[in-house]
Amino acid sequence: MKIVKITTHLVSVPVEEKSAWVSSLGRAVKRDCLIVEMETDTGIVGIGECYHGSSPLSLDRLVQKVLAPVLMGKNPLNWELNKSLLIKRAKLMGPFGLITMAVAGLEIAMLDIVGKHLGAPIYQVLGGFREWAPVYVGGLCLGWKDVDDLCAEAKKYVEQGFKAMKLRMGRGYERDVDSVRRVRETVGPDIRLMVDVNQGYSDRDAMKIIKKYEECDLFWLEEPVPHDKLAIMARLRAMSPVNLAAGENSFTLGDFKRVLDAGAVDIIQPDACKIGGIGDMRKVAVLAESHQIEVHPHIIGTSIALAAALQFVGTIPNAGMIEWDNSEGNLFRDGIIKDSYEIADGQIKIPSAPGLGVEVDYDFLKEYPYVDGPCYV
Numbered sequence: 001m002k003i004v005k006i007t008t009h010l011v012s013v014p015v016e017e018k019s020a021w022v023s024s025l026g027r028a029v030k031r032d033c034l035i036v037e038m039e040t041d042t043g044i045v046g047i048g049e050c051y052h053g054s055s056p057l058s059l060d061r062l063v064q065k066v067l068a069p070v071l072m073g074k075n076p077l078n079w080e081l082n083k084s085l086l087i088k089r090a091k092l093m094g095p096f097g098l099i100t101m102a103v104a105g106l107e108i109a110m111l112d113i114v115g116k117h118l119g120a121p122i123y124q125v126l127g128g129f130r131e132w133a134p135v136y137v138g139g140l141c142l143g144w145k146d147v148d149d150l151c152a153e154a155k156k157y158v159e160q161g162f163k164a165m166k167l168r169m170g171r172g173y174e175r176d177v178d179s180v181r182r183v184r185e186t187v188g189p190d191i192r193l194m195v196d197v198n199q200g201y202s203d204r205d206a207m208k209i210i211k212k213y214e215e216c217d218l219f220w221l222e223e224p225v226p227h228d229k230l231a232i233m234a235r236l237r238a239m240s241p242v243n244l245a246a247g248e249n250s251f252t253l254g255d256f257k258r259v260l261d262a263g264a265v266d267i268i269q270p271d272a273c274k275i276g277g278i279g280d281m282r283k284v285a286v287l288a289e290s291h292q293i294e295v296h297p298h299i300i301g302t303s304i305a306l307a308a309a310l311q312f313v314g315t316i317p318n319a320g321m322i323e324w325d326n327s328e329g330n331l332f333r334d335g336i337i338k339d340s341y342e343i344a345d346g347q348i349k350i351p352s353a354p355g356l357g358v359e360v361d362y363d364f365l366k367e368y369p370y371v372d373g374p375c376y377v
């Protein structure tokens with residue numbers, strides 16, 4: 001089998017103003033993605049997704065002009081070898097960033113082909129461990145808003161049967177403590193609550209607030225301070241039973257090793273579409289397993305990125321929860337694939353069809369061409 005053609009689809013969808021999501025990243029105005037379509041001489045087509053890296057045009061060019069030619073004529077079953085050739089081709093770019101995002105889309109597409117060729121979902125090709133994974137409401141949900149509205153949103157998810165959810169904080173000590181307390185009162189003691197600050201606290205605020213979050217029985221505090229402040233993270237971790245979570249801004253195996261060796265996290269959150277794909281996620285999982293740490297994948301892309309994360313957690317023993325963007329009118333969840341995910345009793349089913357297990361809607365890709373400008377303003 002040979003790879004004969006690689007096409008990229010750069011897509012933007014609007015975030016409706018009435019449901020505009022705000023966090024320490026800014027106000028979301030649109031979502032971008034770069035989808036990779038890989039054709040073979042057998043007729044099998046693979047799909048992958050790259051995280052857009054806030055620079056989707058450069059990423060698209062990198063995939064099309066620099067990396068795709070390396071894979072022409074190669075056998076996708078040799079995906080690890082092919083990946084090493086991609087990294088070698090772009091070695092002078094440095095070890096991570098756009099390069100690992102670009103490689104991710106290509107790797108995921110190759111693994112989709114491998115699964116389709118063998119007639120099995122990726123998680124079973126790589127060693128099946130589970131068929132369902134616990135899920136939590138995150139993504140563009142539960143952003144910065146009036147506390148009554150935040151509580152109403154949280155209540156809605158409890159009524160829908162979700163058992164865990166993540167709030168966005170970072171608006172200041174008093175406001176954050178009040179919001180998390182009120183949400184805890186609203187959802188009751190049996191719901192897992194997490195907080196993501198997207199690196200928004202000062203060291204002092206983080207140390208002060210973690211004690212308050214402890215009183216709210218917070219399950220994890222995500223990126224309270226800039227992601228490379230490992231000593232502060234380790235100190236926070238030592239002073240509170242609240243789990244410390246991070247990893248979406250780590251890229252290389254060396255990065256993850258430093259985070260884990262520093263004792264900076266209880267939970268590690270690599271992103272398949274940022275770090276080079278499913279194979280690299282599995283390497284991080286092995287590192288994490290050596291520290292008895294759970295891997296809760298970071299996901300911010302479309303339902304294709306979600307499928308990649310699910311196929312990954314299907315293969316490892318130390319997997320945690322999957323982030324589910326439950327926001328209304330989310331086209332990257334509902335429009336881009338023809339299938340829909342099965343969620344029941346706080347768990348999401350790992351797609352069991354061959355490869356990634358999802359079917360892309362190519363009409364959708366044409367309907368939403370790329371729109372210039374940043375995703376957050």
Ligand SMILES: [Mg+2]
Pocket residue numbers: 196198222223248
């Ligand atoms: Mg985060």
